[in-house]
Amino acid sequence: MRRLTAHFIPAVLSLACAMPPAAAWAQQATSLPPNDAPSPAPNVHPDVRLPTLNTPVRVEDIKVSGNKQVSTGAIMAVVPFHVGSMVTQAQITQGLQDIMKLYQQQNVGGKFHQSLNLDGKRVKVEWAIEETGGPAHFDKPLVLESLGFDGNLHVSTSALKQAVHRQPGEQVTPATVLADEKAIQALYVKKNIGVTIVPESRAPHKDERVTLTYHLTEKAND
Incomplete structure (x- = not known):
């Protein structure tokens, strides 16, 4: 789904990570296409170009929502950048994967959605988390x-x-x-x-x- 506001051309990248019990624990999607850079919305002027995947952009805001069993502080502690950092879209996606790894370490299932609101060399990052029930415990490998x-x-x-x-x-x-x-x-x-x-x-x-x-x-x- 793509949205268009007065100032931002957002691109929505999403993935799902589920951690159900027993052998089904591996049924999860934990990677995004590394070159899946967003493209302008259909009603944007053709001369408007979004930053490429490897172009550094400044992080203006980071929002995390939906997390209950894992605190926002713990989540932000594993993200390798902060507001004001210059990062590429690939590094932002890696930040999300670090969050997913944290959830796995905590044995908490979840689905993760990433939204990047890009405007020139600025980006607002939104991570929405849907926790899927309680922790998934595994007795042994x-x-x-x-x-x-x-x-x-x-x-x-x-x-x-x-x-x-x-x-x-x-x-x-x-x-x-x-x-x-x-x-x-x-x-x-x-x-x-x-x-x-x-x-x-x-x-x-x-x-x-x-x-x-x-x-x-x-x-x-x-």
């Missing part, structure tokens, strides 16, 4: 039975398997899945390709074994 990828058209499956750290037979946790997602994203960044990563876990044997599939949506540069 699960054993990875199989690992798969789909949607990868520009990066080979063999390259993806080499990029991740956990292989079948090894133990996995929410933290290791997040680390592997970042490894996959880093591989795509090297190739200058945007990607959204959604891991999906299943427990077909109803025990401690889990299958893990990374669903990838690629976005190559034009």
Whole structure:
């Protein structure tokens, strides 16, 4: 959804991160396309251009809403910038991922939405959090039975398997899945390709074994 105000041309980037119990803990989206820079709204003059993904902009405001189980102070403590900082859109997105990692460390499920209101070299950041119930507790790690990828058209499956750290037979946790997602994203960044990563876990044997599939949506540069 795009909005237009008198002074700001906002671009809304959103992602969802859910932490339900048992093996389904890996069913979460924790990455944004690294090159998914916003574009002007349809009724904006064609000469108006928004900053590119890697152009530093000044943070004018940061708003966090919806958080109840994790304090705003704890959230802002993990964000690597503050009001007045010069940051790129990629760094802002990394800040959101740091918040998501904090929620995982606290074992609190949630969905996270990021909105960037851009005006020239200024940006207002809004993070809306939908906490999904109480903490998700895990008694012990699960054993990875199989690992798969789909949607990868520009990066080979063999390259993806080499990029991740956990292989079948090894133990996995929410933290290791997040680390592997970042490894996959880093591989795509090297190739200058945007990607959204959604891991999906299943427990077909109803025990401690889990299958893990990374669903990838690629976005190559034009």
